[in-house]
Amino acid sequence: MIVPRLIERKRDGGRLEPAEIRELIQGYTAGEVPDYQMASLLMAIYFKGLDRPEMNVLMEAMLESGEKLDFSRLPLQRVDKHSTGGVGDKTSLILAPLIASLNVAVPMMSGRGLGHTGGTLDKLESIPGFRTRLSLAETERQVAKIGCAMIGQTDEIVPADRRLYALRDATATVEVIPLIAASIMSKKISESLTGLVLDIKRGSGSFLPRLEDELELARAMIDLGANHSCPVVALLTAMDRPLGEACGNALEIIEAVDVLKGSGPADLIEVTMALGAEMLVLAEITSTREDARAMMDDAIASGRALTKFEEIVKAQGGDARVVRNPTLLAKAPHCANFEAKRGGVIQSVEPRAVGYGVIRLGGGRTTMEETVDHAVGFVIKAKPGQRVEKGQPLATIHARTADGIEIGRSALDEAIRIGDESVSLLPLVSHRVTARGVEVLSVSA
Ligand code: URA
Numbered sequence: 001m002i003v004p005r006l007i008e009r010k011r012d013g014g015r016l017e018p019a020e021i022r023e024l025i026q027g028y029t030a031g032e033v034p035d036y037q038m039a040s041l042l043m044a045i046y047f048k049g050l051d052r053p054e055m056n057v058l059m060e061a062m063l064e065s066g067e068k069l070d071f072s073r074l075p076l077q078r079v080d081k082h083s084t085g086g087v088g089d090k091t092s093l094i095l096a097p098l099i100a101s102l103n104v105a106v107p108m109m110s111g112r113g114l115g116h117t118g119g120t121l122d123k124l125e126s127i128p129g130f131r132t133r134l135s136l137a138e139t140e141r142q143v144a145k146i147g148c149a150m151i152g153q154t155d156e157i158v159p160a161d162r163r164l165y166a167l168r169d170a171t172a173t174v175e176v177i178p179l180i181a182a183s184i185m186s187k188k189i190s191e192s193l194t195g196l197v198l199d200i201k202r203g204s205g206s207f208l209p210r211l212e213d214e215l216e217l218a219r220a221m222i223d224l225g226a227n228h229s230c231p232v233v234a235l236l237t238a239m240d241r242p243l244g245e246a247c248g249n250a251l252e253i254i255e256a257v258d259v260l261k262g263s264g265p266a267d268l269i270e271v272t273m274a275l276g277a278e279m280l281v282l283a284e285i286t287s288t289r290e291d292a293r294a295m296m297d298d299a300i301a302s303g304r305a306l307t308k309f310e311e312i313v314k315a316q317g318g319d320a321r322v323v324r325n326p327t328l329l330a331k332a333p334h335c336a337n338f339e340a341k342r343g344g345v346i347q348s349v350e351p352r353a354v355g356y357g358v359i360r361l362g363g364g365r366t367t368m369e370e371t372v373d374h375a376v377g378f379v380i381k382a383k384p385g386q387r388v389e390k391g392q393p394l395a396t397i398h399a400r401t402a403d404g405i406e407i408g409r410s411a412l413d414e415a416i417r418i419g420d421e422s423v424s425l426l427p428l429v430s431h432r433v434t435a436r437g438v439e440v441l442s443v444s445a
Contacts, residue, residue: 001027003037010044018057025061029160035167042164042173052223055178059224062186065160067136069107069192074144076105077283080191081275082184083199084207084217085117087351087358088242088380091199091272092120092150093256097309098276100148101299104283107143107191108150109157113364113372114169116205116355118252121152122364126250126329126374130318146311158186175207181220189228195282196225196232197275200433203240203426205351211236218433226435233278234433237271238426238445241349241384244268248363248377248398250329257326260306267383267428274429330375332398336405338378338412340388347417348384357411361397361404373400378408382416385423385445 001023006016016024024041027033050058071078081095092110100106110120110132121132132152134142142149153162161183168174188196198221200214201207208214218234225232237243244265246255258264259272273293280292299305306323314320322328358364362373375398382394394416397408427442 003033003041007037007040007044010041010048013048015051016054018053021054021057022061025058025065025160029065029163038164039167039171039173042168042171042179045179046173046176049176050178052220055182055220056224056227058178059182059186059189062158062160062164062182063189066158066190067156068190069136069140071105071107071140071143071192074105076103076147077194077285078105078107078143078192079195079197079279079283080106080108080188080193081197081199081279082188084180084201085114086201086239086243087117087205087355088244088247088252089118089199089201089239090123090244090246090252090256090268091275093123093253094259094272095276095279096148096150097260097312098296098299098305099279099283100146100312101304101308102280102285102295104147104279104285105143106148107139107193108148109153109187109191110150111152113359115207116352116359118247118249118355118358118364120150122372122374123249123252124150124318125372126253127313127318127322130313131316134316142315146308146315148308148312150312150316153187157190161186177208177213177217177220180207181217181224185221185224188225189230193230195279196230197278197282198232198234199271199275200234200236201239202236202430203238205239205242205355215431215433215438222433222435231282231435233282235274235278235429236431236433237274238428238430239351240426242351242354242380243271245379245381246377247354247380248358248361249372249374250331251377251379251398253322253329254326257306257309257323260300260309262300270428332375332400334399334402334405336397336399336408337393338395338397338409338416340390340392340394340418342418343388343390344418344420345423346382346384346386346388346394347419347421347423348415349380349382350415350417353411353415354378354380357408357415360407360411361399376400376404378412380412380416384425388418
């Protein structure tokens with residue numbers, strides 16, 4: 001294989017043959033194809049795309065670079081949920097225990113913060129002792145025993161994606177629909193799922209802010225799933241404002257636990273329940289989303305979902321006492337209110353500015369080597385469209401130092417705009433995409 005010829009062909013709008021894609025991915029994973037050639041090819045793909053057969057072969061070649069979880073002896077359906085990334089999005093922390101408490105296995109593989117978005121693994125690691133690096137064998141044992149494991153990608157699972165993803169991140173080639181679809185689906189198919197629910201974020205805080213791109217990504221992942229006996233349902237959900245109130249690792253654990261205890265912000269509950277209902281219907285626990293909703297309400301009211309979270313935390317080495325007593329989580333030494341500078345209507349709470357604000361407080365990374373301060377972040381009560389008075393508290397800043405409070409203030413100054421206009425927002429859950437097509441669920445918030 002002569003890699004420059006492949007780069008040239010893709011650059012000029014040609015197709016890559018299946019055998020070429022397989023050889024390329026094998027060679028790259030083995031360290032035989034250098035990063036500079038792969039980076040050039042990725043950039044050519046960024047501009048010229050991949051067609052569906054090319055994307056399918058790429059996904060399979062990536063999948064074949066590693067091992068798959070083996071659940072052949074598990075008598076349960078296995079369903080996961082994956083989000084394309086948001087700010088304040090802690091739905092995974094709620095759904096994994098909630099759905100596992102309803103007799104569905106949830107082998108949940110999540111990521112770390114990426115760009116301005118938060119990552120489930122960083123949030124879980126704010127629980128003292130919690131291990132997210134489980135081996136495949138440990139994951140299989142834990143799922144068989146308690147129905148759930150919340151893990152990160154390891155060297156055993158899709159190593160090709162690990163290398164490719166880091167290279168894409170470093171070469172501005174992340175936002176390419178077939179590459180995103182192949183990357184996510186290779187990891188999901190390696191979990192041997194019987195169903196997958198995708199949460200595709202819409203709006204200014206998402207990676208793909210155009211509706212047609214979001215629908216295209218949904219269709220691409222549905223096709224990849226269908227080719228591997230993994231039915232996929234995608235919901236398009238709003239990320240033109242943060243989801244819920246808490247943004248920051250330990251703060252988000254507290255809010256997720258609130259929902260598992262039966263309280264928590266209404267927007268977070270609505271999105272979580274919509275995703276959870278799809279998971280339960282895919283797992284054939286019930287045939288209607290209304291029934292599924294009632295089952296989830298019951299799992300929360302009875303305390304079963306919270307108990308399942310405790311079991312997961314304990315099984316993965318974490319201090320399970322934090323589930324009943326979240327004050328045991330790391331607390332930021334400095335805390336201050338952020339007040340409205342004028343009266344009016346909140347025009348926006350910009351997720352990117354909030355997400356980058358969390359990173360500047362130390363709650364996220366700018367390089368993979370950085371450690372994360374789990375305690376810092378924001379609790380933002382203000383929502384776009386809300387009328388506020390001058391001086392009204394809109395948010396709380398949680399910072400490591402007094403300077404951090406000022407950093408937090410400047411991030412919120414940028415994120416929260418107050419004006420006099422009425423505001424139109426994206427619906428929390430707007431579209432449902434399945435192999436049968438696109439259903440518009442709601443056109444206004
Ligand atoms: N998440 C992934 O796992 N891969 C991508 O390419 C983008 C988001």
